[in-house]
Amino acid sequence: MNEIIDGFLTAIHLIVTFDPEVYEVAFRSIYITFSATVIASVISIPIALFLAFRTFPGKRTIINLVHTLYALPTVLIGLVVFLMLSRQGPFGFLGLLFTPGAMIIGQVILVIPIIIGLTYSALVAMDPVIKDTIISLGANYFQFMASILKEIRFVVYATVAMAFGRAISEVGAAIMIGGNIRGYTRVLTTSIALETSMGNIEFSMALGIILLFIALIVNFVMTSIRREAD
């Protein structure tokens, strides 16, 4: 018990004294996940709009697939991306394996189904009179899409925040395709896994507290958005 309390106190000390290694890992985590979330949003939101407003064969299957991919195991993403980016893989020539870029790719794949699925659900649940009114008022295709997104913007914000939370807390793929290289691809989750296995509990706890703090901020943002939406 004392070990845990001592560990906690040391962790607090590392945080309040702005330990460079702790903060370097934390900022890298935020940078990689923020980039991945932005890229995934730019890809996913237009796809969700397309799925919601276009009819084509196989649409139902794609939507079912997207929902299934919510529960995609992260180690499986890690394995697939690893095989794609490894020297013998089809994208090996890019030399991305064990780089922050590879980790961003992994996180993008992880959160794309979440953003597509939740945005699509919000779009199809929308009052059809809203859509009809926008069309009736003379909107062109892009004005229609922009107006629809404006109407569900709070759901989109909450979805993106949720995707950020999911990506930053992921560990399996990050280790496999980032390699957990100190000062280069080491992020909060991979660092906690490594330091704990090495018995460096205080450092792990400091990183854990920061990760928890980020999760709290994400949760706070989502709650605020929900309150604003209501």
Place this chain on the structure above:
Amino acid sequence: MLRIEGLCKSFGEKEVIRGLDAEIRKGEIFVIIGPSGQGKSTILRLIDLLDTPTDGKILLEGTEITTLSDREQQQVRRRIGMVFQDPAIFRGSVYENVAYGLRFRDLSKEEVHRRVTLALHDVRLEGFEEQDARTLSGGEKHRVAFARTIVTQPDLILMDEPTSDLDPVTTGILEDLIFFIRDTHHATIILSTHDMYQGQRLGDRIAVMMGGTFIQTGTLKEVFTAPNTREVAYFIGFENIFDGEIIRSEGGVATVASGGTEILAVTDRPVGSSISWCLRTEDIRLHMSEERHGRSPMANHLNGVVKSIEMVGPQNHVTIDCGIDITLTVSWRFAERVHLAPGMTVWVAFNAGSVQVMER
């Protein structure tokens, strides 16, 4: 202004609009009345190009609009305004809601402001500009929807049951507003309602919609005094509707045999025609004695027994078994004065000209 030719619309196996034809004149209020589920909303949606017809044409000032390209249809929609039954209120202020359609038209900020201010004045919502539109009352939300429509200055305005679910006072305000829009914006208005009295109040012309088509179109007088089918008669409030056969005819007055009773009706239909006929309750006179009844100048005289008396507001609806059950209206004061009660023998009289003969 607008011509509809042979319009059909099916949703899967279900045919909602069946070969509908209509001509709507510039500047008129054309009211589509009919019970729920007869295709009133669908026809408005087809005109607004929100749905695609299965067959037929819609011509706006001579141009067939249903086959235009997406871009051309969008331009047509900008000439048409639509007020939905349950208006959509967007997130944001009343001002932003009213300005919504103008934002699609690349107008200057000053022009948007000028038009929105004017529209809010027209619908009597000045001072509400900054209020969150979602916090408005039902009637105010409808007024926002009206303002959002007129602010784009459309040539044709479609209104899908615009006052359903509203209280009578708010309905009155919105009905005044509809006349105001017609008179000041010079727009042609097509309005659907299931309320025949609203149809009477608002319509320059009326179309009765049943089974996915207009079964009768005409002026108020044409439709409300001369329904052409049993269904129309029933919907517009005739309580006495019967089947019969013309057994004699002389000088435009026919004798109709109906349920063992014979009545006289003004019609030029030939002897032997199977017809339906109807009679408004207010066109029937009730006599309590045979002596007074004998002095009535009316062509039709029937003797019967009071079957039932039902209070409807300040009136009593009295059903009399004359071989056929004839229903008429008397004030409750009159009913009390003459001690009207079931089982009493009474006499009824009505003119041959009050009998409306229809195709069966």
